[in-house]
Amino acid sequence: MSERAELAAPLYGSDRSESAQREAFTRGEYPVTVYGLGKMGLPIATVFAETTGTVTGVDIDESVVDRVNDGDCHVRNEPGLDEAVADLVADGALRATTDGAAAAEGARIHVVIVPTLITEDHQPDTSVVTSVARDIAEGLAPGDLVCVESTLPPGTCRDVLAPLLRYESGLDDGEFGIAFCPERTSSGRALADVRGSHPKVVGGVDAESTRAAALAYDELTTNEVIPVSDTTTAEAVKVFEGLYRDVNIALANELARFTGELGIDVREAIDVANTQPYCDIHDPGPGVGGHCIPYYPYFVLNWLETPAPLLATAREVNDATPVHVVDLLEARIEERGDSLAGSTVVVLGITYRAGVAETRASPAIDICRTLDDRGATVYASDPLVDAEGIPATWVHPEEVGAIDADAVVLATDHEEFDAIDWDAYPSSTVLIDTRDALDDDGLERDVYVVGRGP
Incomplete structure (x- = not known):
């Protein structure tokens, strides 16, 4: 246990007035x-550094720390x-x-934002x-407060982290606080999201933990802070958000498979169905990737005992x-009298x-692997990552047009691909657009769009 308990005033269990605690938080006294x-x-x-002026970040990667x-x-x-980090480091914040x-x-408030992993057999780790x-x-x-932002299987704070912290620190219940305060951010807009794009959810192991965490995050965000009953409820909120999206995307992807048999533009049908206020079907695509949605179902499927067949089916x-x-x-290739085996295929986009x-769980990688398994020669292009570990030869986006491709799959719609002259490809080249990203108003060639058809 730390011997510096009196070096900084506590937020958890403080006898100060609320206004005094808020001032102390923004002055960096916690x-x-x-x-x-x-x-x-x-x-x-x-x-946190912008708000308090006193933040230490921890990472196991020395290069990140440096x-x-x-x-x-x-x-x-x-x-x-970029600018915020440079300024805050220069200011000593x-x-x-x-x-x-x-x-x-040296901390009074401990904020945990590290990944919860999944093993090869989909067990939460x-x-x-x-x-x-x-x-x-x-x-x-x-008097310390531990705020966990990492997405966790519901019940982890209560059943795993709280007992572990008590045992390892020698402190008892009520001597320190634990709250689950899930991050609700998206890549490409993280600062805006942390500052207040969405309400902030907080749930503590006790009422004082919830109160202290709500006070701190209310100073961080311009949006509403929503206290919930306990840590497990807050954990469930975050996981349920991901489950909703996984199931909804699965519905859209399954509906897209009806395109050929029905002979309709399924995306059009979805768009019009969504004009009814109780309908909100997502867009179909090549699958689901990233570090969140493909993993959260296993925080329920392989953590809880209650069966969840709908979640399992959506994953499938x-x-x-x-x-x-x-x-x-x-x-499409066979319709033209050719075979996928031996064909040259370019996959545009590797990131999810x-x-x-x-690239974690990116459907583009599974597309490359499936093409390779079926005997195609695969090239992959992405402006942000290379093809290391993928059965494909990486090619610069500007050099994609130089490949004599039998087929091209747009798996990720990076803006760098906007410059591609699609009409320059021979009419025999099969083009598959998985994102409905190609503006076909001016195209003079055939493109197959997932969910729309040719």
Whole structure:
């Protein structure tokens, strides 16, 4: 347990007035440590530093720590983040270290934003979060507040983190606070989201934890702070958001498969159906990627005992969608009297989303693998990442047109691909647009759009 409990006033269990606590928070009297400086952690640390002027960021990657301490932002394509990090480091409001236990010693508020992993057999793996909790416990003092922003299986704070922190620190219930305060941010707009694009949810293990966390985040965000009953409710809020999107996208992807049999533009039908206020079907696409939506269902499926067949089916549908894209491509090639095996195919986009340098669970990678499995020669192009570890030869976006391709699949609609002259491809080249991103008003050639048809 930390011996510096009296060095800084506590927020949890404080006998100060609310207004005095708010002033103390914004004056930096409650030092903050943020554990995890990744693409969400660094923006969160930045906003805490803007608000309090006293933030230490922790990361296990020495290169990340060195860059932050140099005022250099390693997270790409986040508007305003480069300048904010440079200014805050120069002002002494933000610094970084690899020593989590030492950083915990100097903190009154501990903010955890590290990933919850999934094993190869889709079991939730909380080892990174519990490792951080052990570092926190080494410096945890009476009056400290632990705010967990990492997405967790519901019940983790109550059943795993709270007992671990008590055991490792030697503190009892009521001597320190724990609140779950889920990040609700998207890549490419993280600063805006942390500052207040969406209401902030907070739920504590006790009423005082909820109160203290709500006060702190109310100073951070311009939006509403929503206190909920407890940590498990707050954890469920975050997971349920992801489950809704996974199931809805699965519905859209399944509806898109009716395009050929019905002979209709399914996307048009979806758009018009959504004019009814109780209908909100998402857009179909090549599948679901990223570090969130493909993983959250397993926080329920493989964590809780209650069966969830709908969630399992949605995962199956979305996981199979990249294969369906290749099936569509293969059918188009065979219609022209050729075979996919031996064909040259260019896959445009490797990341899971345009403008985001993230390949985790990207459907584009599964498209490349399926093409390779079926004997195609695969080239992949992406302006943000290379094709390392993917069965494809990487090609610069500006050189895509030089490849004698039998087929092209637009898997991720990066703006860099807007410059491609699609009409320059021979009429025999099969074009598959999985994102409905090509403006066909001026195109003089055939394009197959997933959910629209040819």
